Amino acid sequence: MRNTKKAIYFYLLLFIVVVLPANTLSQEYKYEVGAATGTSFYMGDANKTKLYLHSGISGGALFRYNINFNWALKANIIAGNVSGNSEDSGNFFPFDRNINFSRTFTDIGTQVEFNFLPYSDNYSYLGTKPYSPYLFTGVGLTYASGENSIFSANIPLGIGFKYKLKNRINLGVEFSMRKLFTDNFDLLDNPYGIRSSTLKNKDWYSLTMIFLTWDFSSRTDPCHGM
Template sequence: MRKRIRLILGIMMGLILTATAQDYKYEAGGGLGIGFYMGDANQSALFHKPGAAFAALLRRTINYRWAIKFDLATAHIKGDTRDFDTRFPGGDFNFSRQLIDLGAQAEFNFFHYGIGYSYLGTKRFSPYLLLGIGFTWVPKKDDGYFNVNIPLGFGLKYKVAPRWNIGLEFSVRKTLGDKLDGWRLSDPVGIDSSAFKNTDWYSLTMFSVTYDFGRKRAICNNDM
């Protein structure tokens, strides 16, 4: 009887360890947080006039250190030159806009991010850096905007269960155009600027939940 109990317990522990150590190719999920703008109407204040932000994301895991993330996000941004000492020849300006962000970023984990495989030094949590490319779209009649953006930032991942992850990420997006805040603020001082010298940025701070799927390798239990 004792042998049978030990056998059953051994099989159960083996199954638990196998599931715990399983690797997956993808993560999918969503996030929510806040977004804010920095530009002509806000040249220095972080998290000024934050708006709600939402995202859907898909992450392709390459190995324990590297991943590629694809995301589709939307955020509300706004600004008002009256909040600061900056004064423009045309007077005071303010705006409120809903943007859509579509992009891809490479992520580098500081630690071997994963669960199980202790001999590889995997950890349930890891800080990471990100850098990528994306597109910003403001679907507004007669004052819309579409251009390329360059996202960069950092975050923290934590694996709460073999297939479940939570994360907190801060990123900034430098746009390659100067009309994110509307045509009235595209050239407020009458000086033309190049794509790399404009002052339009926006930031996203997101909390996310993702689920792993797509096993990297199949486990055969025929020997049990």
């Protein structure tokens, strides 16, 4: 009986020391802040399938809260531009309607990220890696200026890869598609006169961004995931 109790205490201690920290322990720093730059392009009635057609330049800032090795919350503000020409679409619009447009947009949003690998340049005994691919999604708002300016909610869907250049410095790249809740981003609002659902027949824009961030706000008790 005494040996059984000792065994229970041993495995309980092992769970507390090894298993529990693997699930709750986070990086040494709670937050990241940095900048991002890259390219943007549009997809919609005037561009159904071609990636990076008439691509523009984008840039902005981001803030990330690292919950633990695998999960993070991110906020961003990004400005960029996109353009398009309906003659590139391969479609024929009623009344020979063609549009050549250019948009400058601002994107403000927040996303939740999932790292496929436990991301940290320390705690290698827990299997952490200084790199990881990740997925993200969230919600955002888009304002696009120019002719018939718009303001719309968006849903970002993306994938990325991050790498610890050194302690407190992160380098990464990510690709995302932003689903808009408007069909007027390309100035071709319902060109065929057929109304559709909220999700169908809406415009998208895409961001491919390279970012560099700096960690700050040290965790006072990292062994307990504080």
